Amino acid sequence: MVMKQATVVEILDAISFRLRTDAIIVLDGVTPPAKGSEVEKKAREKLAELVLKKKVSYETTQFDEFGRTRAKVQVDGIDINKNMADYLKSL
DSSP states (O other): OEEEEEEEEEOOOOSEEETTTTTTEETTOOOOOOOHHHHHHHHHHHHHHHHHEEEEEEEEEETTOOOOOOOOEETTTTTEEEEHHHHHHHO
């Protein structure tokens, strides 16, 4: 697979975000917390800190039934999927 790059313009929830290209990226292999929970709020803030307004590199693993891109994501060599999975486990 090929790594693509784009800038993150919006955080949608604890494990997904919108790119400037309008594509929606979902962190592959990361289990989302319950919607509306305190854990989701903290995870959204953490994801924003890691990727919002930054250029991310991503590798598509699959497309889901809603047309979103499941992907492995990196910012400056940091594995965002692993970082978020570890962060969610710590909450």
